[in-house]
Amino acid sequence: MNPDDPRVQRTRDRLRAALLSLAAETDLGDVTMTAVARRAEVNRATVYQHYADLDALVADAMDGAVAHVARCAALCPLDAPRDRPPEPLVDLFGHVADRAVLYRRMLSDHGSARFANRLRTRLTDELAARFERGTRPPGAVPARTHAAYLAGALVGVIADWVGGDGDPGPAGEVALATWRLLRA
Structure with a gap:
């Protein structure tokens, strides 16, 4: 075919x-x-x-969503102030919020392990490529390790945010909280 x-x-x-x-x-x-x-x-x-x-x-089916999330994560300026999330991170969480039911179902225990792995891997690849070009804070860890750490954190926050029973809160607030964690 x-x-x-x-x-x-x-x-x-x-x-x-x-x-x-x-x-x-x-x-x-x-x-x-x-x-x-x-x-x-x-x-x-x-x-x-x-x-x-x-x-x-x-x-x-979720490849476009994965690509959007990865693109947003890779565009985040790492030197943005700690008290204001970068616009690409707000965009990332806005995208997820607009599709919260779908992300909740995909990332739940009864969801798709392949989707969760693809999301994490794509985020890791995008961030690692950016970091290897030198756009990351100085650190003693390899670029790929740093990228995998951030990708896992983002997927974890997204899964927890959309997976709760109550109101997950506005995308901007989650973006700010995530940004503060990533900048800590």
Whole structure:
């Protein structure tokens, strides 16, 4: 199958949209390939022609979100004042807030381990690339270790923030609290 074929792209777009729609309505653990096929109005076999399993579809469907979060994290100026979060970090948490239900479902115990790993890995890669170009505070740890530490912290904060039962608080407040922790 040629991934550049417009028909393949349209089918994958429909499958991704169907999965995201279902994930916003119900726990990811309850979503099946049959339900995705039904929502996308394709044959179940078609789903398996494009994706080996539900985790592969989830990872592909959330790739844009992962890329946005990673881009925001990598753009944060590390010398911003401690009392005001950098705009890219506010953007990152605003993006997550706008999709809080989806992130909650993806990062929950019944969510997608592949998504959580992809998010952490993409954040680590983006930050490590930035750090290797010399844009990080001086430190005694290797750039990749520093990047992995920050990526794990961000994913942990995001998962905790969207995973709570109550109001997670405004994105700006969470961005400020996270920034203060990262700058400590």
